[in-house]
Amino acid sequence: MATPVDISRHLHCPICKTLLADPVSTTCGHTFCKGCLDKHISVSEPQCPLCEEPVTTKPSVNETIEALLREFHQTQLPNLDLFCGERDAIPCDVCDEHITFKAVKSCLICLLSFCDEHLKPHQSMARFKCHKLVSPVEKLDQRACNTHGRPLELYLMEALRETEQVLIAPLENGRRCLENEMDEKTQQIQKDILKYKEAIATLHHTKSEEDDILFIQVKSGLCTVNVALDAETAHPHLEVSADGKKVRDSGVSHDIPGGPQQFDLVGGVLGNPCITSGRAFWVVEVGNKVGWELGVMRDGANRKGKVSYKPSEGYWAIMLCAQNMYGAFEDPPVQLHLETKPQKLGVFVDCEEALVSFYDMKALSHIYSFTRCSFNGCAILCCAVSGLKSKHILR
Incomplete structure (x- = not known):
């Protein structure tokens, strides 16, 4: 007797390639699923899909194949759960009416539920890949949209x-x-x-x-100090006017006894009084001279030999050289860029703020400021004249 394995190839529908469901046979002897054959005849000529012999009579149920299918299901599918009508179980819509197994998935496109065996085409065939499989659902036909004829899940x-x-x-x-x-x-x-x-x-x-x-307008009125040049501090080439308001470079050394207050190498001269506190402001007219140095000296700063005009040596001064080059005696020196050539310079000293500032009195503009000045209690006006017969005038 042939085993179920030997006859299994005879139990598959030639159309859907799965186990036969409700097997029916044509007059030519070929067997198909009833649903597959009905669908084939409805869309094409009423003839056998295999041999194309006309189907003139209604195909009859093949009871022999149906019996073999029952036996095959019992021996070959021991792991499938039979549908026994229990609560919450959904039957497979493809199994024949004699042996029905529990559905494991429902297809929202086919609107059918499938057991493991009848689900295989959906899992293996490319044309079913786009079908939506869900957990078994009861009454699938009621889940279709009446207007669009598509599953509500997909349509929605x-x-x-x-x-x-x-x-x-x-x-x-x-x-x-x-x-x-x-x-x-x-x-x-x-x-x-x-x-x-x-x-x-x-x-x-x-x-x-x-x-x-x-x-300039306020301070020149409130802080102006009457400064006079001290001839005893002037370099021998310098001539100081009797009123102490003017100084010029004569180019000739005058026979003046050199004292400790006098500049002996640099053409400088100091002014009086010494500023010891508060604020002071004075104006020096430099005119069109080609060179000059003007600033404030700390009392006791060196006046002998080559004097270095910089803050560390006790001098806070600005200068003009080569007719149009202006600078501040910082360490290192700072070049100043002035829009106009100053002819009258304002000098402002603030002892409390340790500040020395210079202004162009004609342009009414600020030129430069020294900060953190250490006057040691006394700040003195210091002028240095360059150029033969040039002069400074104090106002």
Whole structure:
């Protein structure tokens, strides 16, 4: 007797390639699933799918094959659960009516439930890959949309996506419009910020100029000191006027006894009085001379030999050399870039703030300031004259 394994190839439907369900045979002797044959005849000529012999009579149930199928199911599918009508169990829609197994999946496209055996085509055949498989569902036909004839899950998801797109589209357009508007506003804000920065810089510059003008106008009136040049401190080449307001370089050495107060190498001269506290302001007219040094000296600073005009040596001074080169005697020196050639210089000393500042009195502008000046209790005007017969005039 042939075993079930030997006859298994005769138990598959030639159309669906799975085990026969409700096997029926044509007059030519070929056997098919009843559902597969009915569908084939409904869409094509009423003839056998294999031999193409006309099907003139209704195919009859092949009871022999049906019996073999029952035996085959019992011997070859021992792991499948029979559907016994228990609660919450869903029967396979493809199994024959005599032996029905429990469904393990339902297809929302086919609207059928399948046991493990009848589920295999969905798992192995490419044309079923796009079918939606879910846990077994009862009454699948009731889950189809009456209007569209498609499973509600799929139709509703598609409908939700379409609705989502309809709702999102204006929001996306609004978002893009807002982003463009924000970009434009950001660019405008950046332009405004740049414009305001330029305006602020201009205001600061203007304010600085106004502060200089106000300072000169106020301080020159409140802090002006009557300074006279001390002839005893002047270099032998220098001539100091009788009133102590003018000094010139005569180019000739005068027979003046050299004292400890006198500059012996550098053409300098000091002024009186010595500023010991508070603030002081005075004006020195330098005219069109080609060179000069003007500043403040700490009492006791060196006046002999080659004097180094820098803060560490007790001097805070600015200078003109080579007609148009201005500088501040810092360490190292600082070059000054002046728009106009000053002819009258204002000198301001603040003992409490340790400050020495220089101003162009004609342009009413600030030239340079020394800070953290250490006067050792006394600050003295210091002038150095360069050039034959040139002179300084104190105001």
